[in-house]
Amino acid sequence: MSGPTLSDVADAAGVSYATADRVINKRGNVAQKSIDKVRDAVTRLGYVRNVAAANLSRRRVYRLAFLIPTGSNAFFNRVRDHIVQSANHLSADSISVEIVDVSAFSVEALQNSIGDLADLDFDGVAIVGLQSRLLEHPLAELRARGVAIIGLVSDLPTNFRSAYIGIDNRVAGRTAARMTGIAHAGRVGAIQTFAGSMDARDHAERLQGFRDVITADFPALTVLDPILTKDDPAVLYEAACGALQAGSSVTAVYNVGAGNVGLIKAISKTSGTRPFCVVHELVAHSKQALIDNHINLVIDQRPDVEVNRAFALLRALIDDRAMPPMPDLMPTIYVRDNLPADTLNTVMKAQTT
Amino acid sequence: MSGPTLSDVADAAGVSYATADRVINKRGNVAQKSIDKVRDAVTRLGYVRNVAAANLSRRRVYRLAFLIPTGSNAFFNRVRDHIVQSANHLSADSISVEIVDVSAFSVEALQNSIGDLADLDFDGVAIVGLQSRLLEHPLAELRARGVAIIGLVSDLPTNFRSAYIGIDNRVAGRTAARMTGIAHAGRVGAIQTFAGSMDARDHAERLQGFRDVITADFPALTVLDPILTKDDPAVLYEAACGALQAGSSVTAVYNVGAGNVGLIKAISKTSGTRPFCVVHELVAHSKQALIDNHINLVIDQRPDVEVNRAFALLRALIDDRAMPPMPDLMPTIYVRDNLPADTLNTVMKAQTT
DNA sequence: CATTTTTTGATATACGCCAATCATTTTCTA
C-alpha cells in the first residue's frame, strides 16, 4: 500500500541512496546523467516523498503568520477566533501559527508589518490586504526569501501573492439583490444602500453587483445612492433613522459595509412595517437581529471556510504540492432558520465596541 | 516547539520508557500506581502522541469505507465524486478509501452490505443509513470489531453509530419556508408540495419544518398536502403539470425530494407567470434550472463539506482524538447568482437517467 | 600521465514512535 521508498528509487535508478538523495533534495554536485536516471526512476515507480517521515526527520515546523486588521470589527474577531481554534489542532501537524495585528485600513501600517516579517523566518503568510503599490516592495522582499504569500478576505497586489482566498464580492452583491428583488414580488420599491467607503474595493464591488442585478431583473425597483458611513455604527444609526423616518418611500435597505449595530438599532425603533433588510457578515449582533426579526438576510463569507482554505493552501504552497479538495467559497445566505449554533462570540468579549 | 516525547513523559513520571509505552498503548500488565503516574505526567507535560511518527512506525494505513446508495440519484453521484477526489489526496496521509455500492432504499441490501464489512477489516465506515432495527445486529458486530461507524446524510439507528453527519432536515424545510414566505411579500398564496415518500425521514422532516414556519409566520399562505412521487421524474412531471395547469391557484411549489428533472420540465412548459419554486440539492439540472430562471431557489446540503467532515471525523474517532475545527454543516441557499463554478457533472455522465 | 576537481558510494545518526525480548525486581500466594 505505502509506495516505494527513496531506497527503491535508488536501486531502480542504479545509483546509491546518497545520489538519489542528492537529486531529490537538490544538493548539487550530481552529474546530469545521474539526475536523469533518478528522475526517470521516480516517475517509473511513482515515488512520492513521505512527507510525514520527512518532517519527522528534519524536525520541521511550519511557521505561519496571519496579518489581521485590529479594531472592533466583529467579523475579523471571528476570523481570529477560527485561526486560534485551528491552531490548537494544527500544532499536532507541526504547524505553528501567529496572528500579527495590523492597524486597520492603514497602508503604512500594513507596509511596515510586512517589512517586519522578512526577518522572522516564516514559511508562509496570509495577509488581509489592501490595494496599494506601496506594498509591492516589502512583498517582493518576502517572496525573495521563499515565503509563501496569499491574500485573505481582501486581496493584495495581484503579482505579489500566490493566491487570493475570499469571496467574489460582486457575486455577494448580486445575491443580495436577487433576494431583495424576490422579496418585492413585483411591487415597486426603493432600496436605500449604505457603504463604509467607496474606496474599499469590496464595498464598491458589492454595490456594483447589486445594481447590476436590480437593473437587469427588477426594473420596478430603484437603487438609491449609498450613504457613506465609514462603517461607524453611530453614523449608520443617524443615517438610517433619516432614511427610514415615517413617510419614507424606502422599501428595502442594503448595507454593504460593517457597523450594523447602528442600523439594527435604527430599524428596531421604526414603527409600522419595516423595510426588507439585508446586511453582510454573520456576527453576534446580526445573528440576534435575524432572530429578532429586525433584519431579513445576512450574506456571509464564512470565515471558517476561508481560514481552513488558507491553511491548506499555505501548506500546499510551502511543500509545493497540489491543493487538497476543499469546500468552495461562496457567499452564504443566512435567514433566521438556518443559523449555526456556533459560538460566534468567544472573542467578542474581548472586543472594544 | 514540538512538544514532549514519550521519553520525556517516562522521565517525568519516574518510570521507564517501556512502562510509559505500556500505559499509552494499553498493553496491560501495569500496576495502577504506574498508570496514574504516567497519566499524571502526560497531563502535566501536555504530551500528545506524534501521530505521524506513530503511523510511520506501525506502517499504518487507515482503511475507510463509504456505503453509498446506487442509482441515478444525481446527489449521490456528487457525493461519490467528492469521495473519489479526496481519496487521491488522502492516500498521501496513508488513508485508503473504498466506496461500496448499496442498492438504494433497501434495508436488506444495506443489512447485507454492513454484514459483509465485518470481515474486511476496515478501520472506519461512513454509511448512508436507513432507520431500521434490522441494521442493529450487523452494526453491533462491526462495532465489536472496533470499527468506527458514522451515519452520513441519512442517519443510522442512533445507538449503533458514533456520530451523524448531515444537515438538520427540519432546518432545511424551515429555510425553504422562510424564503417562500418572503417571496409572497404578504400576499395570499397556496404552496403545492411534493415528496418522494413520507416514510423517508428526511422528506417528512423537511415538510414538517416547512409547515411549521408557514403556519407560524405566514398565515396568508396555505400549504397543500404533498403529492407523493417516489422521486420519479416522470411521476413528478405528471403531478406538476396537473398542479400548475391554467387557472390553478398555486403560487409556489416546494419539492422536498428528488426527481426534479420532471418538475423543471413541467415548469418550463407553463405559460404565464410561473409559481415561486424551491427544490433541494444543487446538481447539474437544478443548477441549470436556476440559471434559466425556471426555479428560484435550491437548498443544498453541501456534500463536499459533508464528505470532508466525514473523513476528519473518522480519523478522529479511529485515533481517539478530538475533531479538528471544520466548517459547520448548514442548509445552504443557492440562487442563480451565487452558484459555484464547480464541476458538478464529472460523474454525471456515468449516471443512467 | 599526474594531479586536481567532480561525482559517487557507503555508512552513521537522528526524528518519535511501535513492538518485541529478556533479565530483574517487586508483589502476591500458599
Next chain:
DNA sequence: TAGAAAATGATTGGCGTATATCAAAAAATG
C-alpha cells in the same frame, strides 16, 4: 518464607526520510 506471578527496566531494530562525513571512483585539467 519459598515459590509463583506480576510488574518493571533496559535495550534493540525498524518505519522513511534528512543530513553529514569520509573514502573511493570517475572525470576533467594541465
